[in-house]
Each structure stands twice: as structure tokens, then as C-alpha cells.
Amino acid sequence: QIQLVQSGPELKKPGESLKISCKASGYTFTDYAMQWVKQAPGKGLQYMGWINTQTGKPTYADDFKERFVFSLETSASTAYLQINNLKNEDTATYFCARGHTMVCWGQGVMVTVSS
Amino acid sequence: DIQMTQSPASLSASLGETVTIECRASEDIYSNLAWYQQKPGNSPQLLIYDANSLADGVPSRFSGSGSGTQYSLKINSLQSEDVASYFCQQYNNYTFGAGTKLELK
Numbered sequence: 001q002i003q004l005v006q007s008g009p010e011l012k013k014p015g016e017s018l019k020i021s022c023k024a025s026g027y028t029f030t031d032y033a034m035q036w037v038k039q040a041p042g043k044g045l046q047y048m049g050w051i052n053t054q055t056g057k058p059t060y061a062d063d064f065k066e067r068f069v070f071s072l073e074t075s076a077s078t079a080y081l082q083i084n085n086l087k088n089e090d091t092a093t094y095f096c097a098r099g100h101t102m103v104c105w106g107q108g109v110m111v112t113v114s115s
Numbered sequence: 116d117i118q119m120t121q122s123p124a125s126l127s128a129s130l131g132e133t134v135t136i137e138c139r140a141s142e143d144i145y146s147n148l149a150w151y152q153q154k155p156g157n158s159p160q161l162l163i164y165d166a167n168s169l170a171d172g173v174p175s176r177f178s179g180s181g182s183g184t185q186y187s188l189k190i191n192s193l194q195s196e197d198v199a200s201y202f203c204q205q206y207n208n209y210t211f212g213a214g215t216k217l218e219l220k
Contacts, residue, residue, distance in 0.1 A: 035209070037159075044214040045151075045159065045202050061209070062116070095158055100206050101149050103170065105158035 002026035004096050004106035011112045012086050019082045020109045022096035029077035030054050032099040036070065036081050039108070040092040048094075051079060086113045117141050121203055121212030127220045132193045136215045138203035140184045147206045150179055150188045154199045162201075163188060195219065 007021040022034065036048040049060040051070040058070035069082040083090055093108040118141040128134045138148065146166035151159040161170040163179035166186055176191040190197055198219055203212040 037211075044200075045153075045204075045211040047204075047209040047211060050209075097159075101161060101164040102151070102159070102204075103161050103164075105160070108158055 002098070002104050004098060004104055006094075006096060006106040006109045009110040009112070011114070013115055014086055014088060014113055016086050016113075017082065017084045018086065018111065019080055020094055020111070022079045022081070022106050024077045024079070024098065027098075029074060034070075034072075034079040035097045035099075035102055037095045037097060037102075038064075038092045039095065040089075043092075048081075050100075053079070083111075088113050117144060117205055117207055117210055119203055119205055119210050119212040121215060123215060124213065125216045125218070127218045128193050129220045130193055130195065134190045134193055134217065136188045136201050136203075136217075138181075138186045138188075138212045140186070140205055143183050144205040144207055146182055148179070148181070148186050149204045149206060150177075151202045151204065152197075152199045153202065159202065190217075193219075 003025045005023045010018050012018055030053045033050045034053055035050045038046040038048050047061050048064045051058045056072050067084045071080045091113045093110050095108045096106040098104040120139045122137050148166045150163040152162050153159040162173050162177050166181055167179045178189050181187055201215045
């Protein structure tokens with residue numbers, strides 16, 4: 001069945017970097033875009049952007065044009081979200097989701113940034 | 116950027132009741148709208164796409180309607196498992212509404 005399996009929780013200090021993975025299975029990875037969504041604790045969903053899985057071209061929402069990098073390892077059907085120079089406000093759960101109507105979501109990665 | 120105004124922010128309803136959640140876009144989004152349900156501790160799940168198309172496996176008591184800038188999600192005959200947060204999202208530039216928390220009265 002179609003699945004997106006994300007990497008495990010992260011505890012980081014401000015200024016550090018991290019890279020979250022999202023491994024797809026059950027479909028052809030390059031047939032659908034991969035989207036990224038942030039959810040801060042107790043808050044709503046914030047759209048981060050998407051990556052074209054055929055070309056590798058990322059598109060970032062305005063709030064995520066700095067410090068955030070989307071990438072792919074197509075041979076492994078895996079998408080990545082890298083966050084550089086982590087800040088306290090990056091504490092959140094990060095979801096990957098397949099396609100433009102987000103029919104399938106990963107389980108989310110809880111990221112905690114704290115000194 | 117297109118802004119999505121979702122209302123109400125919270126809603127309390129009784130079992131069997133019909134509830135309606137609304138989203139208003141800041142400009143015409145041509146029915147490019149989805150609704151998601153999120154239960155605590157879980158990932159969001161797609162309920163409705165293209166404003167009124169039911170996603171696979173979603174109970175028929177959920178329905179979506181609207182056009183232009185005004186859209187709504189209706190839940191008929193509320194069940195206990197419908198307690199969740201609901202989000203609209205337009206997929207012109209993918210902005211989400213702020214969400215509606217649905218509780219049982």
C-alpha cells in the first residue's frame with residue numbers, strides 16, 4: 001500500500017542543523033510531487049513548499065525561503081527536509097505529504113530545538 | 116498570496132447533529148480546495164478535494180460544497196469518531212485555513 005515513512009524525533013540546539021527523511025513506497029516516486037507541512041505545538045498547519053520529484057526543483061513558501069532545503073534521493077524513493085541554523089521557533093512536527101491534494105501523509109517528525 | 120479565513124475556530128455539537136464549517140478565500144480559487152481531518156497525535160487525512168469530491172474511504176456523511184471564494188464542509192449525523200480538528204486548504208498556493216476544533220457537547 002502507499003506509505004510515507006518519516007525519520008524519528010530530533011532534539012537539537014539552536015544553531016545546529018538537521019535533515020529529516022521521508023521514504024515513499026507503494027507507488028512510483030517520480031509520479032507525484034512531495035509537499036512539506038509544519039505544525040507547531042498546539043497550532044494549525046503551515047505550508048512549507050514542495051519539490052518536483054521529476055526535476056528536483058524545490059519551491060518554498062515565503063516563510064521558508066531561508067534556512068530550509070528540500071532535496072531528493074530518487075533511487076531510494078526518499079525526500080529530505082534540511083533545516084539549517086535551527087531556532088527555537090522551529091520546534092514543531094514536520095510532515096511530508098504526497099501530491100498536490102496531499103492524499104497520503106507521513107507520520108510526522110517531532111523536532112525540538114532547545115538549549 | 117491567497118488568504119483563507121476559516122470559521123468557526125471551535126465548535127461544540129451533539130451526536131447526530133449536522134455541523135458546517137466554512138472557509139472564505141481572499142480571491143477566487145476556482146474550487147481548488149481540500150478539507151482535511153486531524154485527530155490528536157495523528158497526521159491529517161484528506162476528506163474532500165476539488166471542493167466537493169469525497170476522498171477514497173471517507174464516510175458519505177462528509178460533504179463539501181462551494182465555489183468562487185466561499186466553501187463549506189458539512190458533517191451529517193455527527194459521530195463520536197468525528198471529534199477532530201478540520202482544516203481547509205486551497206491549492207493555488209497551498210495556504211491552509213487556521214482550523215476548526217470540533218468537540219462533542
